[in-house]
Every structure is written in structure tokens, then in C-alpha cells.
Amino acid sequence: MTFLGMPAASLTGGNLDGEQPFPEAARLSVGNAQLRRNLGAATHTIRGKRAAVVSELPDWQELRAAGAAIKDDVLANLERYLLQLEQQVTARGGTVHWARDAQEANRIVTDLVKATGASEVVKVKSMATQEIGLNEALEQAGIEAFETDLAELIVQLGHDKPSHILVPAIHRNRSEIREIFLREMPDVDPALTDVPAALAEAARGHLRRKFLTAEVAISGANFAVAETGTLAVVESEGNGRMCLTLPKTLITVMGIEKLVPTWRDLEVFLQLLPRSSTGERMNPYTSMWTGAVEGQQFHLVLLDNGRTATLADPQGRSALRCIRCSACLNVCPVYERAGGHAYGSVYPGPIGAVLSPQLTGVDRNPSLPYASTLCGACYDVCPVAIDIPSMLVHLRARVVDDKREQHRLPSPEQAAMAAASWTMRDSRRWTRALRAVRLSKPLRGWRLLPPPLSSWISSRDLPAAPAQSFRDWWTEREKSRDE
Amino acid sequence: MSDVTATARAEILDRIRRATSDRPSPQPIVRNYRTAGTTEADVELFVDRLVDYRATVHRGTPDQIEAILAARGIAQVIVPDGFDQSWLPTIGQLREPLGITELDSAAGVVTTCAVAVAETGTIVLDAGPGQGRRALSLIPDYHLVVVRAEQILASVPDAIAVLDPTRPLTWISGPSATSDIELKRVEGVHGPRTLDVLLLT
Numbered sequence: 001m002t003f004l005g006m007p008a009a010s011l012t013g014g015n016l017d018g019e020q021p022f023p024e025a026a027r028l029s030v031g032n033a034q035l036r037r038n039l040g041a042a043t044h045t046i047r048g049k050r051a052a053v054v055s056e057l058p059d060w061q062e063l064r065a066a067g068a069a070i071k072d073d074v075l076a077n078l079e080r081y082l083l084q085l086e087q088q089v090t091a092r093g094g095t096v097h098w099a100r101d102a103q104e105a106n107r108i109v110t111d112l113v114k115a116t117g118a119s120e121v122v123k124v125k126s127m128a129t130q131e132i133g134l135n136e137a138l139e140q141a142g143i144e145a146f147e148t149d150l151a152e153l154i155v156q157l158g159h160d161k162p163s164h165i166l167v168p169a170i171h172r173n174r175s176e177i178r179e180i181f182l183r184e185m186p187d188v189d190p191a192l193t194d195v196p197a198a199l200a201e202a203a204r205g206h207l208r209r210k211f212l213t214a215e216v217a218i219s220g221a222n223f224a225v226a227e228t229g230t231l232a233v234v235e236s237e238g239n240g241r242m243c244l245t246l247p248k249t250l251i252t253v254m255g256i257e258k259l260v261p262t263w264r265d266l267e268v269f270l271q272l273l274p275r276s277s278t279g280e281r282m283n284p285y286t287s288m289w290t291g292a293v294e295g296q297q298f299h300l301v302l303l304d305n306g307r308t309a310t311l312a313d314p315q316g317r318s319a320l321r322c323i324r325c326s327a328c329l330n331v332c333p334v335y336e337r338a339g340g341h342a343y344g345s346v347y348p349g350p351i352g353a354v355l356s357p358q359l360t361g362v363d364r365n366p367s368l369p370y371a372s373t374l375c376g377a378c379y380d381v382c383p384v385a386i387d388i389p390s391m392l393v394h395l396r397a398r399v400v401d402d403k404r405e406q407h408r409l410p411s412p413e414q415a416a417m418a419a420a421s422w423t424m425r426d427s428r429r430w431t432r433a434l435r436a437v438r439l440s441k442p443l444r445g446w447r448l449l450p451p452p453l454s455s456w457i458s459s460r461d462l463p464a465a466p467a468q469s470f471r472d473w474w475t476e477r478e479k480s481r482d483e
Numbered sequence: 484m485s486d487v488t489a490t491a492r493a494e495i496l497d498r499i500r501r502a503t504s505d506r507p508s509p510q511p512i513v514r515n516y517r518t519a520g521t522t523e524a525d526v527e528l529f530v531d532r533l534v535d536y537r538a539t540v541h542r543g544t545p546d547q548i549e550a551i552l553a554a555r556g557i558a559q560v561i562v563p564d565g566f567d568q569s570w571l572p573t574i575g576q577l578r579e580p581l582g583i584t585e586l587d588s589a590a591g592v593v594t595t596c597a598v599a600v601a602e603t604g605t606i607v608l609d610a611g612p613g614q615g616r617r618a619l620s621l622i623p624d625y626h627l628v629v630v631r632a633e634q635i636l637a638s639v640p641d642a643i644a645v646l647d648p649t650r651p652l653t654w655i656s657g658p659s660a661t662s663d664i665e666l667k668r669v670e671g672v673h674g675p676r677t678l679d680v681l682l683l684t
């Protein structure tokens with residue numbers, strides 16, 4: 001299937017695909033017992049916390065539906081909202097830059113840093129800057145980038161790659177972290193223990209000078225309000241506040257889909273995001289600023305990098321609703337076994353399986369849409385109700401079509417998947433199939449998967465399927481509204 | 484705007500127009516969740532949430548401020564402009580203008596706040612009188628916030644309804660914390676490691 005009028009996702013640079021296809025990379029990590037133990041413990045803990053705080057809110061499903069509708073409004077009117085944001089930020093003393101791809105964004109940021117004369121920058125955890133490989137680009141230009149989020153610091157000092165959106169060092173346990181700190185922090189106390197509080201203290205000491213002397217900070221943004229030009233960063237440790245407040249120059253890199261139309265819309269997302277992501281009622285710190293404040297210089301870099309290509313597919317564009325909470329990772333049986341690195345992209349897990357191939361074009365990530373059991377747990381927890389399972393089926397069809405177009409003969413696996421996708425494209429049949437999986441226990445649906453995915457799925461480890469799926473809830477809600 | 488960024492801008496906007504040439508018509512935004520003004524603020528809930536975040540909550544009157552500081556061993560404190568002087572009759576005060584080094588060596592800071600959210604245990608600062616610029620409540624390791632009971636609102640929508648987005652806002656829910664090591668919550672990384680709240684009753 002070809003999407004007419006669809007801009008090609010021609011990407012240059014960035015971290016959206018790996019060296020190995022998913023099944024091979026996954027086979028390696030599934031064999032790593034330590035990684036699986038760390039991941040299993042972490043995802044179970046966070047899953048429980050999320051469920052508890054979500055159940056406290058009587059209006060969770062209403063918030064979720066509103067969140068989805070707000071984001072769909074953003075996507076439907078993206079041009080208007082981006083121009084509004086640009087106008088507001090500019091009117092309040094900020095400068096807005098536009099970047100078509102990773103390379104362009106990296107060049108803009110590098111030039112901005114160079115213009116300040118700084119040779120170091122402090123960074124707040126940001127998916128967008130990881131996606132474009134900004135640290136590597138800065139390094140090539142002789143600028144040292146210091147990650148200040150504890151997990152990012154662990155990853156950076158360990159010469160490692162992040163494996164989870166929210167807890168990038170989720171694959172490391174405390175004793176591994178201690179070893180990394182002892183090896184890589186020049187001023188660390190050699191008697192450092194592996195107690196989490198002691199490790200956090202070591203990070204505080206290590207970064208304090210940097211914060212107080214940095215001239216330039218680089219951040220991402222969780223939300224940008226078109227109506228007011230307000231940007232929001234949600235965090236826990238205070239490293240975000242340090243970076244956003246102290247340096248004279250602040251450069252924020254943001255995907256063009258991170259918008260919300262109005263200030264009021266934040267009342268929805270500030271409830272959805274913390275509960276879905278860290279499983280807290282509210283994260284310790286949220287900073288919001290509009291334009292250049294308190295004497296700072298402010299630059300906003302708006303990044304496309306495959307987002308417009310994603311927007312062009314009517315059945316795939318809702319992946320751009322994603323607020324990067326990572327709830328879908330934590331419930332995914334495939335993520336839990338394979339780990340984040342296997343996905344080869346900075347976006348792992350269910351959202352990565354639908355977002356990365358769309359950002360890069362399916363030809364560069366053809367195995368990711370298969371990295372799922374279609375169990376539907378991701379859809380049920382997603383705070384903006386992205387129907388990831390249906391989208392995966394749709395993307396599998398795109399992969400098969402893409403291969404066919406390139407005159408490659410489809411493998412038997414692809415042929416089977418194409419047939420399966422064809423049936424699943426009928427949304428009623430698909431809904432029925434999903435419901436059948438939900439209601440039956442043991443969940444036989446998994447067996448339909450191509451190897452090696454089928455062999456990972458042992459029914460006893462599966463998260464209990466919720467009694468009512470979002471799709472069912474939505475249908476009922478619509479019904480009762482009609483009555 | 485440079486030529487390059489103007490070209491990039493035009494091209495991205497053009498891509499967006501082409502990508503949405505099917506004219507998507509999304510579902511209307513229905514705000515049938517608990518909007519501003521639909522729930523009662525619950526002070527006990529606010530206190531419970533703060534305690535859950537390991538903040539220390541005191542209740543009483545402004546004349547307790549110096550005793551709370553003394554109990555923390557703080558003899559000199561940063562006082563933002565607009566903070567009621569009569570609340571601090573004897574303690575040593577650090578006043579603006581303050582440099583980074585002075586902020587870093589200060590033992591603590593006292594501030595008021597703009598609003599608070601009971602349901603999430605959140606206190607919002609908006610750099611208004613008694614709060615100062617953002618660095619004041621960030622760099623010192625100790626922060627005492629004075630909250631008036633009528634500033635406590637029920638929920639996030641209530642706070643959004645009264646806050647001014649053009650002011651720099653800091654939403655604080657407990658002391659600085661991380662869960663990055665095996666998802667164990669550890670209080671205190673870069674922001675103030677101790678948060679005391681005085682609730683004026």
C-alpha cells in the first residue's frame with residue numbers, strides 16, 4: 001500500500017535503528033540472566049505503583065479520552081498550533097528554530113552553543129536529543145555534554161545506551177552502578193557503598209559544580225502550549241530545575257508533536273503523565289516557562305525528523321499522541337524479556353515498535369512491528385489511548401508491502417503475517433479476537449506469533465488482562481452517551 | 484531568521500499540509516472529568532500526601548517559623564523580597580541581590596507560595612512576592628514553605644485555572660527525589676533535600 005502525498009521519511013543521522021534486527025538482538029538479551037532479573041523486578045514494581053495511583057482517580061478514563069482527543073486535535077491542526085507557538089515564544093523574547101532532521105537539529109544546537117563561546121553544556125534528560133544523537137554531534141564539535149539525570153549519568157559514565165524511556169539505567173542494579181561510579185567519577189569517595197541514597201549523594205556531589213558554573217543548558221520539553229508559548233518539563237531530581245534556571249542560555253529541543261492547544265489542556269496531561277510514568281500522584285518538580293525569563297536567552301528548536309511522515313499515515317499517526325510515559329513498556333511481556341536495547345532505537349517497547357518504523361520508514365526498521373504479541377496490555381495502560389496492537393498489524397502490512405515493492409520475495413513468515421493482517425484489518429473481527437484473548441485463560445492467542453516471539457511467551461508470566469479493555473469501555477461509554 | 488531555518492520552516496509546514504491532506508476530523512474534546520470547582524479541597528488529604536512524599540508538615544501561626552528553622556539548626560536564612568518581615572523578628576537574613584556562591588553556601592530558604600493542590604500534595608511557586616526568583620528555592624539544601632489554608636485547592640484543574648502561565652512556575656511535590664536505582668525512591672538529589680511546610684491555620 002502506498003500513501004499518496006506522503007512525505008518520505010528521509011532521515012539523516014540519529015538513533016532510531018540498531019545494527020541488528022530485533023529478533024537477533026533480542027535473542028542475545030533474552031540470554032542475559034542479570035538483565036532479565038533487573039528488568040523483571042523493575043517493571044513489576046512500577047506496574048504495581050501505576051495501577052495503585054491510577055485507581056485513585058474516579059475520572060481516569062474520562063481524562064484519558066480527553067487526552068487522546070486533545071492530541072488528535074493537535075495533529076489535525078498542527079500547522080496552526082506550531083505557528084501560534086512560534087509567535088508566542090518569539091513575542092516573549094525567545095528564538096524559534098526549525099529542523100527537518102537530526103543532522104539539521106544538531107547543527108543548529110552546535111552553532112548556538114559555539115556562539116556563546118562555551119565548551120561544555122549541561123543536559124536534562126530528553127528523548128528528542130537522544131533521538132538525534134546530539135551528544136555525539138556536540139562531541140565532534142569539541143563541546144562536552146554532561147547528562148545530569150541520575151539514570152542518564154549512569155548510562156553516560158557506563159559508556160552504555162539507555163534501555164527504558166523513563167528509567168534509562170533500568171538494566172543496571174545497584175552494585176553495577178557503584179562499580180561504574182568508582183571507576184568513572186574522579187572525585188568519588190572510594191568507600192562508596194551500594195545503598196541507593198549513597199549513590200544519589202555521590203551524583204549530587206559530582207554534578208554540583210557543573211550546575212553552578214554551566215553557561216549553557218540543553219533540555220527537551222514534555223509539553224508546549226500553543227496558546228501561550230509556555231513550555232513544561234516534568235522531572236524528579238531537581239537537575240531539570242538546575243539546568244532550566246541557572247545557565248544564561250537555554251536551548252530546548254522539542255518534537256513538533258509535543259504541543260497542546262491551550263493552557264487549560266495541561267490540567268489533563270499533568271494528571272495523566274506522572275501517574276502513568278513513575279506511578280506517583282505528582283512528580284517532585286515541574287518547571288514551566290514562557291519565552292525568555294529571568295534574564296535568560298532562550299532558543300526553541302522544533303524538530304520534524306520523521307514526524308510529518310508519521311502524520312501522513314491515517315492509521316499510524318496516533319502514535320504521535322505519545323507523551324513518553326513508558327507505561328506500555330512496563331506491561332509488555334516482550335519488552336520485559338528482550339530489554340530496551342534489543343529494539344535498536346531510543347524508543348523501545350510497544351511505542352518504539354510502532355513509532356521507530358514510522359519515523360525512519362518501515363524499510364529501516366522492518367522487524368520492529370513484529371516485536372509484539374498483540375496482547376493489548378499496552379493499549380489498556382496508555383494514557384492517550386493509542387491502539388498499539390491495531391497499529392502493529394497495520395505496520396506489518398506496510399512492511400510486507402514495502403518488501404514486495406522492492407521486488408523481494410516475501411518469506412513464508414511475511415506471507416503468513418500479511419494474511420493475518422488482512423483479517424485483522426477488519427476492525428470488528430479484530431475487536432472480537434482481542435476480546436476472545438482477554439476472556440480466555442490460558443491466553444492462546446500468543447501461539448499465532450512467528451518464532452522466536454512465540455517461544456518467549458509463557459502464559460504463567462503474563463500480566464492479567466484487565467476485565468474490560470479500553471475499547472470495550474469506550475464503546476459502552478459512547479453507547480450510554482447516546483441513550 | 485536565517486535562510487536555512489526559513490527554508491526548513493517552509494518545508495516542514497508544507498510536509499504537514501500534505502500529511503494532513505485527508506483533513507482528519509478528530510473526536511470532540513469532552514471535558515467530563517472533574518474540572519475546576521467541582522471538588523472540595525481537603526486539607527487533611529494535602530497533609531497526608533506531603534507526608535507520603537517525606538515532607539515535614541507543621542500547622543500553626545507565622546510566629547513558629549523561627550522555631551522550625553532553629554530546630555533544623557538554621558541560624559541564617561534566605562528571605563525573598565515581599566516575605567513578611569514581622570514573621571522573622573530575630574533570625575539572620577540573606578537578602579537579594581545574592582550571587583550563586585552565596586546561594587550555595589546558605590543554609591536554607593523561606594518562601595510563601597502561589598497555590599497548593601490537595602489531591603497531589605503539590606505546592607506551586609510563581610516567583611511572586613515572598614517567593615523570589617527560581618534559583619532562591621532551588622540551590623539551598625533546605626526549603627521552608629508557608630502555605631495559607633485558603634491557598635489549598637482540590638485538584639490540578641483548580642490550580643491551572645488560577646495560575647498565570649506567563650510567570651515562571653515551579654510545581655513542587657515533596658523534596659527532590661530519584662527512583663533511578665532499582666526504582667527505590669531516594670529523597671534528595673539536586674534540589675533541596677529537606678522540605679518543611681508550615682500550614683497556617
Ligand code: SF4
Nearest residue numbers: 322323325326328382
Ligand atoms: S504509547 Fe502510551 S503508554 Fe506508551 S509511552 Fe506513549 S503515552 Fe505512554
